[in-house]
Amino acid sequence: MFELGAGVGMPLASVLGPVATPSLWALTTGCVWRIAGAEHAIADALSAMVNGFGIAAVTAHLGGWPTRRTRIGLPWLTECEGLGSELMPLYNTTLYLSGVTALLALIREKRTTGPRLPAAMLGLVPVLIAFQHWEHRRLRRQAHTRPGWWTRRLRRLEPIP
Numbered sequence: 001m002f003e004l005g006a007g008v009g010m011p012l013a014s015v016l017g018p019v020a021t022p023s024l025w026a027l028t029t030g031c032v033w034r035i036a037g038a039e040h041a042i043a044d045a046l047s048a049m050v051n052g053f054g055i056a057a058v059t060a061h062l063g064g065w066p067t068r069r070t071r072i073g074l075p076w077l078t079e080c081e082g083l084g085s086e087l088m089p090l091y092n093t094t095l096y097l098s099g100v101t102a103l104l105a106l107i108r109e110k111r112t113t114g115p116r117l118p119a120a121m122l123g124l125v126p127v128l129i130a131f132q133h134w135e136h137r138r139l140r141r142q143a144h145t146r147p148g149w150w151t152r153r154l155r156r157l158e159p160i161p
Contacts, residue, residue: 007153014138018150052118054102060128
């Protein structure tokens with residue numbers, strides 16, 4: 001939702017639009033929340049996959065966009081998806097909180113699943129990087145051909161052919 005409010009869209013917004021996309025994400029979040037509380041091996045596996053995917057998504061952001069190193073050596077985004085340098089402190093904080101939360105959930109909620117399933121989700125990092133850039137290109141084109149409040153920041157960038 002951060003991206004939508006900031007005016008650069010959000011994942012799948014170029015395909016589904018600015019209303020359906022956050023609705024889908026909210027519905028997905030509700031389903032994941034419900035699954036996380038279930039006492040069942042399948043629910044544990046799904047939770048492990050979701051948390052592994054969350055870590056993969058954070059890793060893809062940090063690996064797919066320009067970064068610099070912090071004093072303690074962590075990657076820190078300098079630009080991502082057209083957000084601009086003024087929003088990077090908030091966005092980096094959001095990413096790191098998301099990643100730490102997913103990691104803590106994996107550690108705390110590990111009941112019937114081992115580390116293999118969430119670790120396997122890290123294999124999606126290259127796919128997620130490619131998807132992020134594909135979606136960003138689509139959103140930039142859309143910002144110039146069908147501008148809206150939800151792509152206002154992207155209109156400042158050069159259109160991508």
